[in-house]
Amino acid sequence: MPVPRRTERRMQALADLAQHAVERLRALGADHCEVGVASGRELEVSVRNEAPELVKEALSSGMSVRVICGERVATSSTTDLDPDAIEGFFCRVLEMARLSEPDPLALPPDPKELARRIRSLDLFDPRTDRIDAATALRRAQRAERAARRHDRRITASEGASFGRSSAISALATSGGFLGTAAGTYQSLAVQAIADDEGGKKRSGVYWTGARFVEELEPPAAVGREAARRALRFLGARKIETARLPVVFDREAARSLVGLVASCVLGDAVYRGRSFLAGKLGEQVAPSFVTIVDDPHLPRAPGSRAYDGEGRATRKNVVIRNGVLETFLLDTYSARKLDQPPTASAAGGGSIPHATTSNFFLRNGRKKPASLLRGIDRGLYVVRMMGFGFDPVTGNFSRGAEGFLIEGGACTVPVGEITISRNLGEILADIEAVANDLDHRTAIASPSVRVAEMTVAGT
């Protein structure tokens, strides 16, 4: 879908502003610079017991700048885009650069490496900005009503919320790159509560989100699923400490894949903060495991045509058939590690670092339900808690909620337990990958089965 003419004109205005900023910074003494300008609109509403609780609307805009003077780097941002204020802002950034120390690796990419053509990725829905507060409230109300009516055991509600946002941006660099981008996103979330014994409450959360309005799940379906998720935990209990096979549903598996992502980013690798450092070319997972960073998926949340330094993005296969093939690198981390950059730079004008786009474990062939088959006693994990992960060693230990697997099927709900093992061992011990990947989030995964983890309970 093409971006509407009016939006295109606003994008052009941002591009002019960014371009002008590059010229001014050069005139004031910057050897190199990158300027990102962005402008966004958002609406966020929430309802509880069907009454409106919050309506928040805002327009925002800002500029971020990275300057390099004599190999010294400074970054700054401002929301005050008034011409006089901006001139003062530029002077302060240049002044700040004197505090940092010269670093020849900090220079921007060779202009020859910058994107010439900007790929169209279909990320902007013109309908998004037209959703008004009344429509948003109605959607949230419908979702919450469906949750409350689903079952009498739903006794309270944290409410339902609907949010929409649209953003346009431009990036200009002293190397000659000038690009613009536009994107939208909307989401609807419901949290239902059921009363359990001993004053405990069980909450169930479900949400839908997409760049295009038409791709959202219907509100009533979202509400019903939130209710089901609260009810399924009624009577949850601890289980005995044991080593068990563990199946992660796709939402839980997503956070494992997110941890892998954090350990393949260039900065983590050169700082010694990745258990995967030094393992390029090694078999780190079984041959049916392939993990991809793909910025070109149409309509996906993490898609982008150019990176924060103005390189054309590309698809990177990080783990191919179990072999670690590449890290994700911006210019700086690529130079640090003496490897070719992968066009993975974050931001525009922020401290340069590598980031992911759509980072996901590729679908396997199995249906999710078949992952439980053959498990005599195991754990099915649907939710994890806490930040128990050490990227340096890969040691993983987090709180978990889910179900006991007995005789190949989920039986009772379990909670207040932890699961732990080293992430390197978890990756190597993946036994099966299901085919239920969805791209609702930029980091995504299908369900997976891991042969064994330590489950700590009673």
Place this chain on the structure above:
Amino acid sequence: MDPAFAERVLARALAQGGDFADLYFEYRRSASLSMEDGRIRVAGGGVDLGVGVRVVAGEAVGYAYAESLEEDEIAEAADTAARIARGGGGGPAVTVKRRRAPVRYGAEISAVDADGAARVALLRQADRAARRASRRIVRVDASLVAVHKEILVASSDGAFVADRQPMVRIGVSAVARRGRRTEAGSSGGGGRRGLEYFDEVPASFHGEEAARVALVNLDARPAPAGQMPVVLAAGDAGILLHEAVGHGLEADFNRKRTSNYTDRIGKKVASPRVTVIDDPTVPGARGSINVDDEGEVPRVHRLIVGGKLRNYMHDRISARYFGRKRAGSGRRESFRHPPMPRMTNTYMEAGEDGTEEDIIRTVSRGIFARRFSGGQVNISNGDFVFSLVEGYLIENGRITAPLKGVNLIGNGPAAMEMVSMVGSDFRFSDGMWTCGKDGQSVPVGVGMPTIKVDALTVGGTEV
């Protein structure tokens, strides 16, 4: 900022009706330095300013903001926020009166305005101290972030009150290597202070401490899995209270009946040894505030006294719902966010059970938990986790071996019931904690004496 200006905008915010309106003016400056491997890689910082306008009609909130201090842009935000009350009558005239807040922190010179070379020197000290600790320290990264916020809250019930909120925070991380084994350690601190913080806690201390933890971890062995007694060291372990108790007592969750502490005021929710306080008045602490983000001068909240639940923490909306006096727990991340009930500095009062050694001596097999990297709670069922980054095995009343980092999991009220010893060695954690709720981050403090919890689940790997 002129009271008459605030009165005009507030009147406009209430033009469609609505019970109440407030304005939150914010001018925030920051300055940061990051040092990587001995070199200042980037100097950064910036300015952010704007005004948030809130209109409250019943329990509904209309919110909008302007990234500007221009009257026409703020008035436009007021019109947007006012739509929540559409259909109501015209608002009355508004008068505000300038009020002074008490002063619980201040900085001689805000760290934001401190000389750049002085800030660079601090990072160098930290870096050198970490490297000096051992030849096994192979990498050191450090950062220094300074923030200076000026806020002003004006409300339709007459408040017009300003505050200056300085903040400084240093963070150091070190990587140690021996043979093929690599481990990391980190340390950080600061508060609502200027650079005078470093007269009390030298930057080199955080360097040494980061190195010490990394070196200890080189010898760490796999932690056990399962339920056992846990001794929590004084200071940082206050994170346990923040997660196990604090969030569940924020009144918005209880108003919505989604917290497992709903309807439990006056009831026993912890061992009689436990008294938990949320105190915004601690001088210079990271969570302290002179005035909350709704313009109220905050008081000390005694949340749990002798094991009995006494109070929730209220913002304006929940205080009205529960018929309580406002107590100043309304906080927000910035002018882009509406306020909600939040913690400030949450701590457990000292008890009478002696020192760390006295308490460790009573454990035949368990864990001594010293440093933490963070935690999380599910306020509905009360389950909480926190991540241990420096811990030791206790065998027969003595510390025997360092353990690999693990998660600890428990259930709030159950864990607090199992607090069987509370030491007399209370300590505040050095200021490094940030609390996240509904996508809003605010700085907080925690504190704790050494305590013993008879059973928590330790998420190790050894069965």
